[in-house]
Amino acid sequence: MLVAPSNFLAQLGADDFAGLLAIATVQHYGKGDFVFHSGAPGSNVYFLRSGKVKIHQLSPLGREVILWFCFAGEIFGLAEVARGGGRVVNAQACEPSEVLAVAQEKFRGFLDHHPRIAMLSMQVLSSRLRVLGEMFVNLVSDDVNTRVAKLILRLSARYGTRVGKEVFLNIPLTHQEIADMVGTSRQTVTSALSALKRRGVLSIDSHRIHIESEELLNELMQNS
Numbered sequence: 001m002l003v004a005p006s007n008f009l010a011q012l013g014a015d016d017f018a019g020l021l022a023i024a025t026v027q028h029y030g031k032g033d034f035v036f037h038s039g040a041p042g043s044n045v046y047f048l049r050s051g052k053v054k055i056h057q058l059s060p061l062g063r064e065v066i067l068w069f070c071f072a073g074e075i076f077g078l079a080e081v082a083r084g085g086g087r088v089v090n091a092q093a094c095e096p097s098e099v100l101a102v103a104q105e106k107f108r109g110f111l112d113h114h115p116r117i118a119m120l121s122m123q124v125l126s127s128r129l130r131v132l133g134e135m136f137v138n139l140v141s142d143d144v145n146t147r148v149a150k151l152i153l154r155l156s157a158r159y160g161t162r163v164g165k166e167v168f169l170n171i172p173l174t175h176q177e178i179a180d181m182v183g184t185s186r187q188t189v190t191s192a193l194s195a196l197k198r199r200g201v202l203s204i205d206s207h208r209i210h211i212e213s214e215e216l217l218n219e220l221m222q223n224s
Helices: 014-022 079-083 104-113 115-141 144-159 175-182 186-198 214-223
Strands: 025-029 034-036 044-050 052-058 064-071 090-093 097-103 160-163 166-169 202-205 208-211
Touching: 014 097, 025 034, 044 104, 052 097, 064 115, 064 175, 079 104, 079 115, 097 104, 104 115, 115 144, 144 160, 144 166, 144 175, 144 186, 144 208, 144 214, 175 186, 186 202
Parallel strands: none
Antiparallel strands: 025 097, 034 090, 044 097, 052 064, 052 090, 160 166, 166 208, 202 208
16 A cells, blocks of 8 residues: 655554654544644644644735645644744644644654654655745746646645546545635636636546546646
């Protein structure tokens, strides 16, 4: 079974996972509950065992800007382990979610004795920094249709299952969530996705995107 590169917990060995469980506290959150708010102390690192959590900020006008989603197996709340200080983002459950919370000091001690896990943590931070950089460049240089296409391709690389020339995105995303990730309105995203469906590029079932022609999607993105 293929493991998504973002699935931190699935990359741990049995002993590593047992060691992590020994220092963790299990927490449960309902849909809409906040795991933490911007400005709160960065006292824990979190591992998502099940559910879906969005990491977001609010613009000065109060608009929600989604930076990324965390899915089962992923780590979040990690930045403060390295730099200290309070949270600069919000983490909010999109559906009922189970989380492992590990106190910062305990996690630092865990990393001291598990150098491979420390490297995995660095890779997570590096990957998210790269994603945020790409998002910024896309916002200032691309039109909405191109931003939507690039987001779909980026997510498919991390969470997609390839069957021949087709890719099935294994995560559910609403039109509003996509809009909050590319900086536009839900109506605009709906129009962009409808245009892609008419061209035979993709289809959507239960909020899950099926890329029927990755080649055509790349071509449309480059010609935008």
